[in-house]
Amino acid sequence: MTQSTPQTLRAELKFLADLNAPLVYLPSKGGGDQTEHVGNYRTREMEIHDAREHLPAPDLDAQGFMLLTQRSAVSDFYDVEAVRSTYHAELGELLKRVTGAQRVDVFDDTRRSSSVAKQRQHGARDPANIVHNDYTHESGKKRLADFFADSPDELHRLKRQRFAIVNAWRSIGGPIVDHPLVVCDARTVREQDLVAVERRDEKRNGELQVALHDPGQRWYYYPRMQRDEVLLFKTYDSAVDGRTRFTPHSSCKDPRAPADAPARESLETRCLLFF
Numbered sequence: 001m002t003q004s005t006p007q008t009l010r011a012e013l014k015f016l017a018d019l020n021a022p023l024v025y026l027p028s029k030g031g032g033d034q035t036e037h038v039g040n041y042r043t044r045e046m047e048i049h050d051a052r053e054h055l056p057a058p059d060l061d062a063q064g065f066m067l068l069t070q071r072s073a074v075s076d077f078y079d080v081e082a083v084r085s086t087y088h089a090e091l092g093e094l095l096k097r098v099t100g101a102q103r104v105d106v107f108d109d110t111r112r113s114s115s116v117a118k119q120r121q122h123g124a125r126d127p128a129n130i131v132h133n134d135y136t137h138e139s140g141k142k143r144l145a146d147f148f149a150d151s152p153d154e155l156h157r158l159k160r161q162r163f164a165i166v167n168a169w170r171s172i173g174g175p176i177v178d179h180p181l182v183v184c185d186a187r188t189v190r191e192q193d194l195v196a197v198e199r200r201d202e203k204r205n206g207e208l209q210v211a212l213h214d215p216g217q218r219w220y221y222y223p224r225m226q227r228d229e230v231l232l233f234k235t236y237d238s239a240v241d242g243r244t245r246f247t248p249h250s251s252c253k254d255p256r257a258p259a260d261a262p263a264r265e266s267l268e269t270r271c272l273l274f275f
Contacts, residue, residue: 007050009221011252013182014130015213016195017042023197025132025208039197041130044213048182048252051220055185058220060099060166064186064247065233067222070094070170077172077267078122083109091168091269094230099166101273107147108270111172114179115263127179127251127264131211133235134270135246136196139207140165140236147272162275165236173265175224178257181266183233184211186244188218194246211248221252235270 016023021040051058051067058066074087092104111124118124135143144163148155169181194209222231237245251264 007053007223009048009050009180009223009252009254009256010045011048011182011254012043013046013048013219013250013252014041014043016040016131016210018212019195023195023210025130025197025199025210039210042213046219048219048221051183051222055220058185060232060234061243062187064244065183065220065231066098067225067229067231068094068098069228070230071228077170078111080109083267083269088269091230091271095166095168095232095271095273098232099164099273099275101164101275103274105147105272105274106269107143107272110268110270111266112268113173113263113265115265118263118265124265127266129251131184131213131248131250133194133209133211133246133248134167135165135236136207136209138196139199140238142206143236144272158274162237162239164234164238164273164275166232166234166271166273168269168271169231169233170229170267171225171227171265172267173227174262175226176264176266177224177261178254179251179264180221180223180225180254181231182219182221182250182252183231184248185218185220186234186247188216189246189248190214190216193217194248209246209248217248 017040024038072087072090074082088106095104112127113119113124114127193212193214196207197210199206199208233247
């Protein structure tokens, strides 16, 4: 494989091939497990453009993602208590400032690594390798209801206002040299490209979207993401006024990465935003 320009990565992404097989998404459990996805998937070589060069000012309500600088006071993102007590508050303030949200609630942290040794050491999961979006029209609402299951009055009040789910993704090791996060410009995704499938794990069953390939889709990544950068992407929005609601994403093997490239280590934090 070769890159077509200095800024463009040619790499393989795994898409849903068709609807002819049962579809179940089984997330990895962490700690070095091997997870097989149920369904008919097809790998395609794609052009993935350098967003730093070709998309200098993306927007969550348009393209569905944006990159920001955020220097955290947390030095060890494997320290669960430090992440909860310090990073979540930092992230909440950042999201309020850049989106105008009145309230932010963090509900999940997912650590991933391309190193099986790191996965076993920290209970981290492997990089997700199927093009997907975390929520559907229905499961976004269900995630809100689950989070506030013990506060029915608050849930009733919050359901009456617009809310969104935004993922915050960052490197927690060195610069990302291999297995970068790749995101699709949501403006280039047709409604029929996204297929709702069951998401089944030990804690709860849910629903997410996997993606069919379409030549009109345009894909991006941020080369060598640093620890002081955070990539925001929207996975759900209750508003149906034309703004972006879903952002397909995945990871990929960078064929240009050296054989001794450091393992990708990342933290993905999922947040509920209320407007």
